[in-house]
Amino acid sequence: MAKCDLSIELDDPQALHAGGSTISGVVRVRVDKNVETKGLVVTSGWATHGRGNVTSGVFNSKTLFTGEWRSGDTPEYRFELPVGSWPPSYHGNYLNIDHNITAQAKIAWAFDPKASQTFLMRPTGGPESAAWKDPAASSNKLGCVLFSIFSIVFCVVFFGGMIAAGGPSIVFLAIAIVPLLVGLGYGFKVLLPRYLLGNVECSLSPNQVSPGEEVKGELVFKPRKTVSINAIKLTFQASERVVSGSGSNRKTHTNVFFEKEQTLVGETTLQPGQEKRVPLAVQLPGDAPYSVDLTDNDLIWNVLIRIDIPRWPDWTKNIAIAVVPSGKPMQPAAASAGTVAEATSQAVSPVGQEAEVSPSGITFTETAQHFWELRNDRESVMELAGAVSGLTFDIDAFVERRLLYSGDDDPHVFKDGYAVWAHFTEPPLPMVLYVPHDLADEFEQIGRDLWKGRGTIVGWDAQHRRLQIKLENSAVI
Template structure:
């Protein structure tokens, strides 16, 4: 047990929210109950997720050492600090995903538990556009490529492989063959409908936008035979997605935060040899939550492209897009006074 009572953090002129590049100044207060050797007393900034998913946590940023030496019994000591607020990820309070920021102070005490304390603060979208961090797993979206369905020869090959497997393992006859057939039939129907449309080109421009802006989806093709198109559509989908548990108990949870489907074409007969071109505009809501990507928690946006030839199944492609935080727009539920933010002694089971 440490002779150092819980640390505390006081923030000078605390604001309701901070922006990337702001300075947070304050004091770490230590009240030793006995003479205590402190290898080092540090403070840093860090973010941590909460909600339904496994916890993701960023690397400490801007860490500074405030003190190293002996803390005298009964003598409260104050250690001033000043840290620069990083460029994200921004504070986000969603439905199953939370991103919270903390000041994290820790004393390294030999042969005892290291006293630690965290004080929450809000990192908000700046008033002017600046480069922001969207999370450690974020990757810019790639331009849509032709995502051809499984070719017919591969479908037949898998059916033959299943037949051979059941020859050697007859007990699996009523498991392998039905499973392959149930997969092969829709794949074959999908291949047929795309084959009829000939070469196709899907464009999404731009692939990165701000809330309140729009993206344009266009689809070009030149059919090789007569096609009875039931519809062509594009849906802009926003969702929170988390992974919880591990191993065989790992589960995926999703929560839809936005969905808007626009039809590029409905009930049309496509004539072979005549190029077709259709487009639609998809709008992000003005208060849309920005993209966030970590190992177990995501806020993600995508365009789902769907095409249905009458009498066949729906062909579907999903393409990610990036939504950047709109300057000055907040994405957290909390409207508390700064004095209401609690200090936390570190534990591993805190989710929110």
């Protein structure tokens, strides 16, 4: 049994913290037995969670106390730590990034007690603060290097083996098929489209943009032959790409959360020698999340250009775009809890997620926003809860922890069910979810990840300032 328990209370747990600023709070210790600690250390850092392997980092740490705690003591230690400037807070489907304050008591010959609290961070530095590299460029360079190494090794082994064997053999001829197939694949994808279209030039600029800005470019080519095309299309998309496992169990998971397709040129016939110029332009959403390049956890924006040629390999080009912070400082009001939802829209959640509309004509996002703005006004929030009680919505929520409520403690708890604390995606409105028995396994498996289901508003928990929602038996993840 632990000799002490730790808890952390942030001074403003719902605030949106600017990158490079400071965060403060208090670490509380409850001592059950006399214990000597080599250090009560508090740390500011970040970590990913979701479907990919966990990646984490530490910005700063401080030792708040070293010495002995006596049984029954409840000491408190204030702290103030710098907030990191990257990566940004983000809550998606496959990828989540949380900034956190962690406290740990180092105790000899025992498990070190720990506690952690998450908070939201929005970068305020310019593009230079984003640790981003062009994945397409990296991939091309890596591909060239690997192909060169493969070619050299192949030539040495193949021709050296032939000389040693005194001539060609079935084994060496079979090995020769591998580079032949590679060459055929390259010719099929690159050389055949070029045979009809000639050299195709395609570029976009700038390749680093901020949310709400526009990227422009041009597609230029001069066909060598008369060629009919179905269309020239541009697909603008954003995706979460994460990797789980290692070695032979390593798997890549991709979730496209934003996609917009444009037909630039319809079905037509192109004449040889006549230059074709096609303007390109894409507008980033104002709430576009920033590009993220972390170990096994990436958020990628890219533009795919395709010339669709019937009964012939299509010409394609994939161009990566870095969505980076603008460098504009946060407005003073944006750092307060009452307006965090508005300020975090571009830094926390994926774009393009539409909320479910209730029969009353309002969405849950709108409802949550009203509760978020009024949550410190007890009279107004109770009046609002009475007005929307009974409305049913589709809900996205991040689970925090299970409660030990029983039916006697809270009349909303299902028989053989339980309650969990959670918060909405955006704004991060605290909620109590009443879980029926047949959904218990789903909540056990999902841990602290994103849960999606359907529920009915039943009231407001004034003590803990949380919206109470009773889940439907038919809710699904």
